[in-house]
Amino acid sequence: LLHEPRILILDEPSTGLDPAGVQEFRELIRSLNGEGYTIFLSSHVLPEIQQVCNRVGILRRGQLVAEDTIDNLRDRLVEKSAARITIMATGIDDALLERVRAIDGVAMADRSEWGMMVQAEPGTIVQSEVNETLVRGGAKVTGFTTLQPSLEDVFLDITGGETDV
Numbered sequence: 001l002l003h004e005p006r007i008l009i010l011d012e013p014s015t016g017l018d019p020a021g022v023q024e025f026r027e028l029i030r031s032l033n034g035e036g037y038t039i040f041l042s043s044h045v046l047p048e049i050q051q052v053c054n055r056v057g058i059l060r061r062g063q064l065v066a067e068d069t070i071d072n073l074r075d076r077l078v079e080k081s082a083a084r085i086t087i088m089a090t091g092i093d094d095a096l097l098e099r100v101r102a103i104d105g106v107a108m109a110d111r112s113e114w115g116m117m118v119q120a121e122p123g124t125i126v127q128s129e130v131n132e133t134l135v136r137g138g139a140k141v142t143g144f145t146t147l148q149p150s151l152e153d154v155f156l157d158i159t160g161g162e163t164d165v
Contacts, residue, residue: 005037006037006038007037007038007039007040008032008037008038008039008040009040009042010039010040010041010042011042011043012042012043012044012045013025013041013043014043014045014048022048026048026051026052029041029052030052033054041053046150046151046152046155047150047151047152049151050070050150050151053070054069054070055067055068055069055070056068056069056070056073056151058073058154058155058158058159060158060159065158065159066154066158070151070154073151073154073158074148074149074154076154077149077153077154077157078148078149079122079123080122080123081122081149081157082107082119082120082121082122083119083120083124083125083126083127083146083147084117084118084119084120084146084147085117085118085119085120085126085127085130085144085145085146085147086115086116086117086143086144086145086147087115087116087117087118087130087131087134087141087143087144087145088114088115088141088142088143088144089115089116089134089139089140089141089142089143090115090139090140090142091137091138091139091140092111092115092116092134092137092139095137096133096134096137096138096139097109097110097111097116099133099137100116100118100130100133100134103126103129103130103133104124104126105120105121105124105125105126105129106118106119106120106121106126106130107119107120107121109130115141115142115143116134118130127144127146131144
């Protein structure tokens with residue numbers, strides 16, 4: 001950094017750091033990137049990469065098999081995978097549960113202690129219809145979240161879950 005390099009290449013840079021050091025490292029990386037530095041990080045700690053990187057490349061057996069923004073890679077996975085929806089709600093009785101299960105595109109719906117979990121069929125969008133069905137059926141919906149795939153989910157999908165990548 002003393003010579004203001006245009007590109008930094010870092011291999012597993014947070015290995016051995018305590019949690020405070022990891023947080024400080026992430027802030028430093030973001031700051032340097034904001035100043036115009038290009039930073040290549042090599043790491044197996046995918047949640048950390050997800051927090052600091054705006055583009056990722058995924059290698060499989062030494063070959064670059066994917067390179068894009070994390071959001072674009074997630075979108076590709078979402079198109080072919082089932083959306084998982086977490087709903088915080090009260091007032092979901094058996095009849096309302098069955099109405100949600102009957103929605104085209106709903107693969108699974110089950111009650112939980114805090115509301116409901118719904119899984120959509122791959123490539124379908126059911127969030128609006130599920131919410132509308134619950135509200136019209138008398139449920140009090142207080143939270144509605146579609147779980148996004150993590151970078152780890154994307155990596156496992158692209159590499160086929162192989163362990164020797």
